[in-house]
Amino acid sequence: MKHENDRKRTFLLITIPILALFICFNTIPLIRGAMYSFTNSRGFGSFEWVGFRNYADLFTDSRVGKSYLFTVKLALVTTIVVNVLSLILALGLNSKIRAKGFFRGAYFLPNILGSLVVGYIFNYFFTYILPALADMIGIESLRSSILSSPSRAWIGVMIVCAWQAIAMNTIIYISGLQTVPEDVYEAGGLDGATGWKRFRHLTFPLIIPFFSINMVLSVKNFLMVFDQIVALTKGGPSQSTESISYLIYNNGMAGGQFGFQSANAVVFFIVIVVISVAQMKFSSSKEEQL
Amino acid sequence: MKNTTSPGKSNTAVLILLILGLSTIAFPLYLTVVIAFKQPSEMTNSISGILSLPKTWSLNNFREAMEVTDFWNSLKNSLLISVLTVGLSIILHSLMGYALGRNKASSKFYNFVYLFIVSGMFVPFAILMMPLAKQTAEMGLANWFGVILLYVVFYMPMNIMLYSGYLVNIPLALEEAARVDGASTWRTYWSIIFPIMRPMHATVAVITALAVWNDVMTPLVIMAGTAQNTLPLAQLNFQSQFGTNYNLAFASYLLSLIPILVFYLVCQKQILNGVVNGAVK
Numbered sequence: 310m311k312h313e314n315d316r317k318r319t320f321l322l323i324t325i326p327i328l329a330l331f332i333c334f335n336t337i338p339l340i341r342g343a344m345y346s347f348t349n350s351r352g353f354g355s356f357e358w359v360g361f362r363n364y365a366d367l368f369t370d371s372r373v374g375k376s377y378l379f380t381v382k383l384a385l386v387t388t389i390v391v392n393v394l395s396l397i398l399a400l401g402l403n404s405k406i407r408a409k410g411f412f413r414g415a416y417f418l419p420n421i422l423g424s425l426v427v428g429y430i431f432n433y434f435f436t437y438i439l440p441a442l443a444d445m446i447g448i449e450s451l452r453s454s455i456l457s458s459p460s461r462a463w464i465g466v467m468i469v470c471a472w473q474a475i476a477m478n479t480i481i482y483i484s485g486l487q488t489v490p491e492d493v494y495e496a497g498g499l500d501g502a503t504g505w506k507r508f509r510h511l512t513f514p515l516i517i518p519f520f521s522i523n524m525v526l527s528v529k530n531f532l533m534v535f536d537q538i539v540a541l542t543k544g545g546p547s548q549s550t551e552s553i554s555y556l557i558y559n560n561g562m563a564g565g566q567f568g569f570q571s572a573n574a575v576v577f578f579i580v581i582v583v584i585s586v587a588q589m590k591f592s593s594s595k596e597e598q599l
Numbered sequence: 600m601k602n603t604t605s606p607g608k609s610n611t612a613v614l615i616l617l618i619l620g621l622s623t624i625a626f627p628l629y630l631t632v633v634i635a636f637k638q639p640s641e642m643t644n645s646i647s648g649i650l651s652l653p654k655t656w657s658l659n660n661f662r663e664a665m666e667v668t669d670f671w672n673s674l675k676n677s678l679l680i681s682v683l684t685v686g687l688s689i690i691l692h693s694l695m696g697y698a699l700g701r702n703k704a705s706s707k708f709y710n711f712v713y714l715f716i717v718s719g720m721f722v723p724f725a726i727l728m729m730p731l732a733k734q735t736a737e738m739g740l741a742n743w744f745g746v747i748l749l750y751v752v753f754y755m756p757m758n759i760m761l762y763s764g765y766l767v768n769i770p771l772a773l774e775e776a777a778r779v780d781g782a783s784t785w786r787t788y789w790s791i792i793f794p795i796m797r798p799m800h801a802t803v804a805v806i807t808a809l810a811v812w813n814d815v816m817t818p819l820v821i822m823a824g825t826a827q828n829t830l831p832l833a834q835l836n837f838q839s840q841f842g843t844n845y846n847l848a849f850a851s852y853l854l855s856l857i858p859i860l861v862f863y864l865v866c867q868k869q870i871l872n873g874v875v876n877g878a879v880k
Contacts, residue, residue: 430852
């Protein structure tokens with residue numbers, strides 16, 4: 310009994326202060342953010358309650374709409390590109406090759422580098438190297454920097470996001486491929502499953518849990534893209550690459566739209582929750598089917 | 600794709616493709632190194648002018664970049680923040696993971712606290728940043744210490760999930776044996792459970808360290824008023840001072856990448872394991 314009490318008390322003494330810390334720096338700011346979304350606060354000075362006006366304005370604000378379109382487009386395209394390339398790369402890295410350890414280590418390298426600095430390096434590449442290369446080979450359309458074109462700057466952002474994310478997704482796919490037992494292939498080989506057929510019907514179904522992990526990781530990370538935008542485009546040209554996080558930071562922190570961008574952040578939060586939950590539901594039902 | 604099992608000539612093709620693919624990773628790094636070592640006068644407009652090796656491998660750019668960006672100070676801040684965050688995370692998150700993991704099956708309260716904290720994973724920084732900027736300023740925490748506290752909170756959901764997941768495999772009998780010997784719960788934790796969770800400490804250390812080291816947004820929002828920088832933040836804040844001197848800028852980029860590159864070279868295996876464990880579990 311004495312031990313029971315000691316155990317209970319110890320667990321409470323651990324839980325309460327750490328929970329308090331979490332509430333203080335996660336729950337309370339979340340609630341405050343939600344409260345500010347109903348005000349016209351500029352981030353300083355006095356403010357008034359404005360009810361749902363910020364939310365009504367959000368849906369008619371073309372800049373916000375544009376940033377959602379850009380962010381969602383970027384997240385979807387990058388997710389597809391990254392997952393296709395990572396899967397191919399993982400299959401290659403999982404095959405019987407020499408210097409496997411070296412290749413795996415080298416292909417993971419982009420993931421450990423800070424995305425801001427990676428963005429700056431690619432900024433230079435897109436601004437000077439790529440146009441110079443295009444000039445040399447004679448590709449007219451790439452002679453000017455893609456980052457200065459409102460219709461193509463997002464491709465630059467996509468490439469930089471993909472360059473780093475492929476490293477992460479590949480390593481997860483490799484660990485998935487390693488869970489596929491050899492005899493599955495042997496049995497499949499007898500049935501005449503080779504190449505694409507074997508991948509489609511044998512390998513892929515077995516690594517679906519890893520596919521789900523990668524989907525959730527990718528979509529969530531790309532929806533929250535920030536560093537790459539700061540380093541590559543600062544949201545431009547003509548606000549064509551303004552991600553939601555960047556817009557909230559830029560206009561909310563410095564642009565005097567504290568209240569309005571708080572409403573934007575609340576909507577963004579709901580979007581993230583809905584997408585994450587839907588993805589997890591979807592992938593767990595997929596896994597059950599198999 | 601088709602050679603997972605059959606060794607032979609097709610693997611050579613895979614090998615060649617892998618080497619070609621590696622150039623997409625090597626090229627930006629090569630670019631960074633050569634530009635960082637060159638003098639502005641060597642940067643002609645032609646592609647060969649940019650990509651050729653520097654005439655002399657002088658360290659002048661690095662010396663200047665260190666001065667301009669206050670490199671050592673930023674490095675010190677980055678190290679301080681990363682090391683303390685990792686240390687605090689291992690201590691606090693493993694304790695919390697233990698308390699919640701051992702009780703959430705039998706107690707509604709602990710189960711609720713667990714779900715409450717883990718669902719914090721869905722909260723994007725974007726919604727917290729404006730209130731947190733205000734709050735940390737009000738509390739006198741708009742500095743590196745505040746940044747550490749925030750990291751401990753931000754990575755709590757993920758780490759607690761990892762720790763309590765790992766605890767499932769550690770039999771209760773171990774603790775009960777210690778209890779029979781008269782050890783308190785607190786002592787049992789530190790002498791038995793904490794050491795046994797070592798593989799998870801490594802995973803948590805790796806993913807927390809990588810995330811913290813490279814993070815820009817939190818110090819950008821919280822430490823804006825102090826004259827202090829972390830390494831990535833210094834790149835952002837001194838961007839305008841580089842002007843069009845790309846050699847200086849690239850020397851600074853390279854300097855900021857070197858610590859993490861060294862870390863990766865030394866602990867590659869632990870990092871790969873940690874990252875995979877963190878994502879898959």
